[in-house]
Amino acid sequence: MRHLALTLGLVALAGPARAHGPAPVALEVLAHDGRAPLALRTSVGLAVARGDGTYAYVCPARWDGNELALAAGARDGRDLLVHSAGAAYLSRDGGCTFAPLTDGSLYVMAAASTGQGFLLVAEDASASGPRRSRLFEVSDGVLEELPLALPGAVDGALGIPGGWLVAGHAPVGFVAGPDGVLATFETSASWITPRALDAGDLWLRVAGADGVILARVGAGEVELTAPSARLVGGPIRLDGRWLALLDGALHAFEDGAWHLEGELPWTCLQSYEGRHFACGLEALWELAPGAPVPAAVAAFSFSQLAPPDACGEPATRAACGREWAHFGGEAGWLDAPPATRPGEPRGATPGSGDGCAASSTPPRGSLALVVALAAFASARSRRAMQRASRVATRGPARRCSS
Amino acid sequence: MKQYHLVLLAFPSIALSACDGGGGGDPLRPDGGSTPEPTVTYHRDVAPLVARECLSCHVEGGIGPFALDTYARLVEQSEFVLPAVMAGYMPPWMPDPDCRVFEHQRQLSAAERQVFEQWVAEDMPEGDPATAPPPPPAPPAFTATHVARMTQEYLPDARVPDDYRCFLLDHTFERDSFLVGRNVVPGAGALVHHVLVYGVPPEMVATIEGADAAEDGPGYTCFGGPVPTAMETRGGALGLVGMGGWVPGALPVVEREGRGVYIPAGSRIVMQVHYNLLGNEPAADRTEYHMRITEDAPAQLATTFPTVILDLNIAAGRAENPHRAVFRNYRSDALNLTGLMPHMHLLGRQISLHRVPAAGAAEDHECLIDVPRWSFGWQESYAVRRDDAMTIAPGEGLELFCNYDNSPTNQPVINGTRVEPRDVTWGEGTLDEMCLLYVQHETPWTGTPPARGCDAAADCLAGCTSGDAECLLSCEGLAGGCRICVMESTLGCARDTCLAAYAPAAACFQTCLLSFAVVGGSFDRCMAAECPEGTWPRARDCVERVVEAGTCDARLTACGISR
Incomplete structure (x- = not known):
C-alpha cells in the first residue's frame, strides 16, 4: 500500500514532456572501404557514400518507415539488410531499393554481417510458448537455414572476422558460433547480446x-564486470586496452573492473574490421591508434548528408521527401547543399554536393583531421554549423539537371 | 576526472564538385503565363489554410524549422511541405478522429487537402492578393489580471539537446482564488517546446522552495515533474493544482463561462519548461504565465485526476505489451469530462480511454480518445468539444489501455545513444515507461472549497454511526492524498491480520483501490458492487476489528485523522 501511495504521488507529478525528436546521430558503420565509411546506420535512416564525399540519405520509407530499424551491411556496401518489426528487407543496390527478404511466417530478431553475406536470427511468427530461434544464412540474396541446435532463444548477433556469434538468455544464458555452443550459464538477465571479440576476450x-x-x-x-550502467557503448580494444562508454563516460578495463577515464561527447563505440569508431551528436569519429584517446579523425558528419536519391516507386519517393523534410527540417539540412568532407559546414562548397554531380575527389583530406574532443563542445559546434548553413539559405531551392 | 578540450587543428580545403545550381529553370516557380486560368490560387485558397493550421509554429522565430508565412517561403519549401500535408502527416494531430473530435483539432479535411493537391497540380499559382478572403475574426484578446514571472532569466543548458527545468514563479496567491483564464508567453520562442504549470498549495510550498534552493542558478532540474522524488511523501503531491500548460501552437485558454480552477490562499506557482536546443543557440529565457483570476466563486469547478497503470511489465524483446485497467466511478455524482491528456514515454505504441458500462449493462464500450500511433514528440492535452458530452455515470468506468513495443527495432535513441531491449517498468526516467492519462472534469461549486489534507475525514467520522473503518472507507470528498492515507491506515494496516479474508476479494480489491485512489467516491460502495457476494463484508469486519483495537491509530494520526 505504501508503494501505491508513493507511486501515485509520482503519478500526479509526472509532467508530460514534448520534444519533436532527438538530435540525429550516427549509430554504426555498416561498411568501410579502408578510406571512408561506405554505409552507416543513423538515428534517422541509413547513409550511403556517393563517391563524391557526400552521402545519400536512405530513407526509412524504403523499408517500412521505421527509422529505428536495425541494419547490417556487406563489406562492399552494396548489399544492405534492414530488419524492422520482425521483417527483413534486402537491398542489393546500395540502399536505392529494398525488397522483403522474409515472409510473415518468420519474426526477425537480429542480423549481422558476415563480410559478404549475413546471418539472420528469426523465430516462428505463429509460435506460442517459449521463444525458439532459428538461424539463417543470407548469401546472394538467398535465405538458407543453418542446422544448429541452440540451448535458448537468441537476443543478438555479432559479425566477426570469418563468422558470427549469437547470444541469448532464455532459458539459460549462452553464446554460440558456427561451430556450436561456446558457453552456457545461469542468469536472471532479461536480454544478452554479444558485443566484441578480440585477444581471446x-x-x-x-x-x-x-x-x-x-x-x-x-x-x-x-x-x-562492474560497474553497471543504464547505457553502454562498446567495448572496443584499442592499443591493447579495452574501452567502453558507461552512461556516456569513457572507461578502461583494468584489474577486473571498469575505471573512469573521462567524460566525452561520445554516444557509441564500435570496431569495424580493425578500425575503431566513436559516435557523437554531430559526427562519427575514427579513433587514431597509437594516439592518446580521445585523439580522433572525423569520418562522417551530417553536413555531408544529401537528400535521398530518386529511387523506387513515386509513392516511395514522395514518402522519402517527407522523411527528409521531417528529419532534415529540424536539423537544418534543407537549406544548403551538403559538404564533401566531414567537419565541413553544409553549404560551404558553392555548387557542390547537393547530390547531382560528383567530383571524383574522395574525402581523403578529412582523414588528415585530427581533433581532440571536448566534453560539451560537440553540441556547440553542431549549432554553429547549422547556423552557418542557415545563413546561406535565403535563395530559392535549387535543383540539379541530370 | 579528466576533461578534454576541443582543439580543431585544421579544416580540409574545400573540394570542388560540379553541379548545375539552376540550369533548366526553377521548376518550383510556376510559369503563370503559360497555364490556363488557375482554379486554385495561393492568396484565395491556400494561404487561409496555411494561416489556420501552420503559422502558429512555422513563422520566422517560431519553433517550426522553417517559416511558411509568405508565398515565396511556401513555394521554397513546397517540395517537403506539400507531401506532408497531403499525406496527413502535417499538421500534427495524434487522436483518431473516428474515435472523437476535440476542440481546436489541427487537421485538414480531405477537401482541404485536395485544395493543396490541386494547387500543386496547377503549378502553385500565386493569384491576386485582392482575392484573399477576409481573415477570420481574431479571437478576443486575452486580458490578464495577473502575470507571474520567473525571478530571473535562465540560459538553457547547452550540454544536452533537451533541458527540463522547473521555476518557482514570483506570484503568491494572497486569498482563495479561481483561475478562469491562462496564457503562457514563452520568452525564447524558438527554444521552448513545452510548459506545464502547477499551483503549489501552502503545505507544499516549502518542499518546492527546498528543491529550488538545492540547485545553483535559476530553477532546478526536473524531468518527471516539479517535486523531486526524494522529497515526495505519502501522496502529498496529489495536492498540486493543475494550472494548464503550453505547446507550440497553443492558444490562450479561457474556461467556459462559470467554470474555474480553485487555488487556495498561500499557494505559489511552479512552472516546468522543456527547452529543445537542437538547431538553436541557447538564449536567455524568461517565460511568463499570464492569468485571469477572480475571487468570485464560479458555478463549476474544474479538477483533474490521473488514470494510471502502475504495474507495467514490458518484456525485453516483445513487440506487444498490452496493459488495461478500469477505474470505476463510485462517487454519488456523474463525472462530466472536459479534457484528456495522455502520456507515455518512448516505447509507447497506443493509448486509449473508453467508457465502460456499469456491471451488467449491455452497452458497448464508448471510445473517448484513441491515439493509435503514439509519438512522444507530439503529445498534448485535448479539450472536449462544447457540443460533445462525455459523462461517466455512477457505476460506469473508464478503461485505460496502453500498449508498448519493446522489440529490438523499436528502441529509442536517448541523448545520442541507441538503447537495447531490457525489461521496463513504471518510472519517470526516459528509460522507464508510463501509462497515464489525465482526466479533467467539472463539478458544481458547493460553496465549500475542495478538501485539502484530511480535514474532511473528521467530518465523516463525526457524522457516522458505523465503525470507523467503514466510515472512512465510505467517506466521499476526501482529498487525493488523504484517500491513499486512509487506505494505508486501514486496509494496509490490517493486511497481515486479514489476509485470509482479503483473498476471496483480491480482484475487486485491485479495481477498487485504484478507483478510490484515482476517481474518489466511496471505496465501500465499490467493493460492495464489484466483489463476489459476501466477501467484502467479511473483509471489512476484519479491518474494523483491527482498527477498533487501536492497532492503526498511529498511522491514522500521521494522516491527520483522530478517531
Whole structure:
C-alpha cells in the first residue's frame, strides 16, 4: 500500500514532456572501404557514400518507415539488410531499393554481417510458448537455414572476422558460433547480446533489473564486470586496452573492473574490421591508434548528408521527401547543399554536393583531421554549423539537371 | 576526472564538385503565363489554410524549422511541405478522429487537402492578393489580471539537446482564488517546446522552495515533474493544482463561462519548461504565465485526476505489451469530462480511454480518445468539444489501455545513444515507461472549497454511526492524498491480520483501490458492487476489528485523522 501511495504521488507529478525528436546521430558503420565509411546506420535512416564525399540519405520509407530499424551491411556496401518489426528487407543496390527478404511466417530478431553475406536470427511468427530461434544464412540474396541446435532463444548477433556469434538468455544464458555452443550459464538477465571479440576476450552486454553490465567470457567462465550502467557503448580494444562508454563516460578495463577515464561527447563505440569508431551528436569519429584517446579523425558528419536519391516507386519517393523534410527540417539540412568532407559546414562548397554531380575527389583530406574532443563542445559546434548553413539559405531551392 | 578540450587543428580545403545550381529553370516557380486560368490560387485558397493550421509554429522565430508565412517561403519549401500535408502527416494531430473530435483539432479535411493537391497540380499559382478572403475574426484578446514571472532569466543548458527545468514563479496567491483564464508567453520562442504549470498549495510550498534552493542558478532540474522524488511523501503531491500548460501552437485558454480552477490562499506557482536546443543557440529565457483570476466563486469547478497503470511489465524483446485497467466511478455524482491528456514515454505504441458500462449493462464500450500511433514528440492535452458530452455515470468506468513495443527495432535513441531491449517498468526516467492519462472534469461549486489534507475525514467520522473503518472507507470528498492515507491506515494496516479474508476479494480489491485512489467516491460502495457476494463484508469486519483495537491509530494520526 505504501508503494501505491508513493507511486501515485509520482503519478500526479509526472509532467508530460514534448520534444519533436532527438538530435540525429550516427549509430554504426555498416561498411568501410579502408578510406571512408561506405554505409552507416543513423538515428534517422541509413547513409550511403556517393563517391563524391557526400552521402545519400536512405530513407526509412524504403523499408517500412521505421527509422529505428536495425541494419547490417556487406563489406562492399552494396548489399544492405534492414530488419524492422520482425521483417527483413534486402537491398542489393546500395540502399536505392529494398525488397522483403522474409515472409510473415518468420519474426526477425537480429542480423549481422558476415563480410559478404549475413546471418539472420528469426523465430516462428505463429509460435506460442517459449521463444525458439532459428538461424539463417543470407548469401546472394538467398535465405538458407543453418542446422544448429541452440540451448535458448537468441537476443543478438555479432559479425566477426570469418563468422558470427549469437547470444541469448532464455532459458539459460549462452553464446554460440558456427561451430556450436561456446558457453552456457545461469542468469536472471532479461536480454544478452554479444558485443566484441578480440585477444581471446568475448564481451557480452547483459541487461537485468539493475541495469546493464558487461560480461567477459573466457575459458567457459562468465565474469560480470562492474560497474553497471543504464547505457553502454562498446567495448572496443584499442592499443591493447579495452574501452567502453558507461552512461556516456569513457572507461578502461583494468584489474577486473571498469575505471573512469573521462567524460566525452561520445554516444557509441564500435570496431569495424580493425578500425575503431566513436559516435557523437554531430559526427562519427575514427579513433587514431597509437594516439592518446580521445585523439580522433572525423569520418562522417551530417553536413555531408544529401537528400535521398530518386529511387523506387513515386509513392516511395514522395514518402522519402517527407522523411527528409521531417528529419532534415529540424536539423537544418534543407537549406544548403551538403559538404564533401566531414567537419565541413553544409553549404560551404558553392555548387557542390547537393547530390547531382560528383567530383571524383574522395574525402581523403578529412582523414588528415585530427581533433581532440571536448566534453560539451560537440553540441556547440553542431549549432554553429547549422547556423552557418542557415545563413546561406535565403535563395530559392535549387535543383540539379541530370 | 579528466576533461578534454576541443582543439580543431585544421579544416580540409574545400573540394570542388560540379553541379548545375539552376540550369533548366526553377521548376518550383510556376510559369503563370503559360497555364490556363488557375482554379486554385495561393492568396484565395491556400494561404487561409496555411494561416489556420501552420503559422502558429512555422513563422520566422517560431519553433517550426522553417517559416511558411509568405508565398515565396511556401513555394521554397513546397517540395517537403506539400507531401506532408497531403499525406496527413502535417499538421500534427495524434487522436483518431473516428474515435472523437476535440476542440481546436489541427487537421485538414480531405477537401482541404485536395485544395493543396490541386494547387500543386496547377503549378502553385500565386493569384491576386485582392482575392484573399477576409481573415477570420481574431479571437478576443486575452486580458490578464495577473502575470507571474520567473525571478530571473535562465540560459538553457547547452550540454544536452533537451533541458527540463522547473521555476518557482514570483506570484503568491494572497486569498482563495479561481483561475478562469491562462496564457503562457514563452520568452525564447524558438527554444521552448513545452510548459506545464502547477499551483503549489501552502503545505507544499516549502518542499518546492527546498528543491529550488538545492540547485545553483535559476530553477532546478526536473524531468518527471516539479517535486523531486526524494522529497515526495505519502501522496502529498496529489495536492498540486493543475494550472494548464503550453505547446507550440497553443492558444490562450479561457474556461467556459462559470467554470474555474480553485487555488487556495498561500499557494505559489511552479512552472516546468522543456527547452529543445537542437538547431538553436541557447538564449536567455524568461517565460511568463499570464492569468485571469477572480475571487468570485464560479458555478463549476474544474479538477483533474490521473488514470494510471502502475504495474507495467514490458518484456525485453516483445513487440506487444498490452496493459488495461478500469477505474470505476463510485462517487454519488456523474463525472462530466472536459479534457484528456495522455502520456507515455518512448516505447509507447497506443493509448486509449473508453467508457465502460456499469456491471451488467449491455452497452458497448464508448471510445473517448484513441491515439493509435503514439509519438512522444507530439503529445498534448485535448479539450472536449462544447457540443460533445462525455459523462461517466455512477457505476460506469473508464478503461485505460496502453500498449508498448519493446522489440529490438523499436528502441529509442536517448541523448545520442541507441538503447537495447531490457525489461521496463513504471518510472519517470526516459528509460522507464508510463501509462497515464489525465482526466479533467467539472463539478458544481458547493460553496465549500475542495478538501485539502484530511480535514474532511473528521467530518465523516463525526457524522457516522458505523465503525470507523467503514466510515472512512465510505467517506466521499476526501482529498487525493488523504484517500491513499486512509487506505494505508486501514486496509494496509490490517493486511497481515486479514489476509485470509482479503483473498476471496483480491480482484475487486485491485479495481477498487485504484478507483478510490484515482476517481474518489466511496471505496465501500465499490467493493460492495464489484466483489463476489459476501466477501467484502467479511473483509471489512476484519479491518474494523483491527482498527477498533487501536492497532492503526498511529498511522491514522500521521494522516491527520483522530478517531
